Amino acid sequence: MAKDYYDILGVSKTSSGDDIKRAFRKKAHEHHPDKGAGNAEKFKEVNEAYQVLSDSQKRQQYDQYGQTFSAGGGPAYGGDYGGNPFGGFADGGGVEFDLGDIFGDLFGGRQQRTDRRSRGIDLEMGINLTFEEAVFGVEKKLTLEKQDACKTCGGNGAEAGSKVITCPKCHGQGQIRTTRRTIFGNIASAVSCDRCNGMGKIPEVPCKTCSGNGVLRQEKTISVKIPAGIDDGQRIRVQGEGEAGYRGSSSGDLYLVVRVSAHKEFVRDGFNLLKELPVSFTQAALGAKIIVKTLDGDIELKIPAGTQSGTVFKIKGRGVHHLNSSGRGDILITARVIVPKKLSKKERELLKQLADERGEAVEVDQSLWDSIKDSF
Ligand SMILES: [Zn+2]
Ligand SMILES: [Zn+2]
Incomplete structure (x- = not known):
């Protein structure tokens, strides 16, 4: 037997939205449980009535059927509080109590998050690269032990020849809805179905290899393309190479944390390579051609006559490859004029x-x- 919401708020069936709001404020004020003459049961009823009558769609349903329907199929005032009915309440005037606390609890706890064990978790691991591998990019083979799709059943958890069927416990919903009675009304909550672990489907006969989970802890070797230009400390995301999802759900991602070893000749500065070149004072004074090692092989560097210590020479386009774009940085060579310590x-x-x-x-x-x- 449905309650008469119009009666609860003391309004007529033809009342306007404003009339209903005004009536609600008056009644809520009157029955608030924090007041001496308050009445939690009545306050709850008032709130429930307002939930429905302030929403034109719900009000129409109520007028027509004597109750309302939420998206889930049950009565609207299970867990389906469409929004805070007290929006704009404070500036309504003449209201001296705060509804925040009482409703904070109500709205905060109304819907438990479903704990779907579906997507596989992300993994993170370190990867060591030589200086050159980071500069030019490399393809690396990695072996990792992780939860991966069962090869016997292909990941769906069903024994060969058996089907995957709709979960009989939750009827494919993946969750079990329960309604709890409180002084503020019935609060619906949904918990993940324990039979299917929230998937809504179960294997008719579980795969013997993976016990129906679709995943197994196992070693897997993968090939990863490390992009040219990657630097120490950066992370690379390898999509779908985290742990496999439960019963064929999507996999997590693998994150590789890059560690680059130092180089004997060069120090990296962004996409440029820095190097100091010892130049004798006669070479600096007279000029010289000096063979310089680069990552692409030896290069002849011309030192002009009269070169001062600290002069920087640039070898264009022989630095680090730009990450994810074309072009390369430069090599910057700083001349250091060396004074001989011993003389014949x-x-x-x-x-x-x-x-x-x-x-x-x-x-x-x-x-x-x-x-x-x-x-x-
Ligand atoms: Zn299996
Ligand atoms: Zn189920």
Whole structure:
């Protein structure tokens, strides 16, 4: 026997939405459980009535059938609170109590999330690359132990020759709905069906290899294309290579955390490669052609006469491949002019001649020089 919502709110069947709202506020105020003369049961009824009559669609259903229907098929005031009926309540004037607390609980806990064990979980693992592999990209074979699709049944969990049928317990819904009575009304909640684990389907005869789960812990070797230009610390997502989903559901993803080993010659700076090049002071003064190692092989670098220490030479397009786009960075070579620490007798004489030629004062007495040097 349906309740008379119009009667509960004290309005007529032809009342406007505004009239219903006004009547609801008055009644809610009157019966609020926090008030001395409040009545939780009546307050609940008022709320229930307002839920229906304030919603034109529900009101129409109620007028026609004496009850309303939610999307799930049951009465609307099971779990289907379409929205906060107290929207705009506070600015309505003359209302001095707060409905937030009482409804926070009601709305917050009204629908339990279903715990569907369907999609496989994501995996993460480290991957070590050489400097060159990161610069140019590489194809890597990885072996991982993970939950993967059962090869006997192909992942659906059904023994050969048997079918996958609709779950008889939840009738394919994947969840069991229950209604709990509280002082604020009936609160519907849905829990994942334990027979089918929320899938709505079960194998008629479970596969013996995987016990009907469709997945098994096993080793799998996969081939992964590492893109050129990847850098230390970056993550690569390999779609669908996480753990397999329950009974043929979609798989999770695999995340590879990249570790790149250091290089003997180069330091990476974004897509550029940095390197210091020792240049003797005669090479720097007279100019020279110096063979420089790059990742693509040796290159002849021209050092012009009069090169100063710290001068940067750029070898264009021989750096790191841009990640996911064409082109490469550069190699930046910084010249370091090296002063020889040891000189032969002849070298010393030649340099003394050079100093004389340039009119530079030099001290060639080695023992005296050592004493000066120590005082710095
Ligand atoms: Zn199986
Ligand atoms: Zn079920």
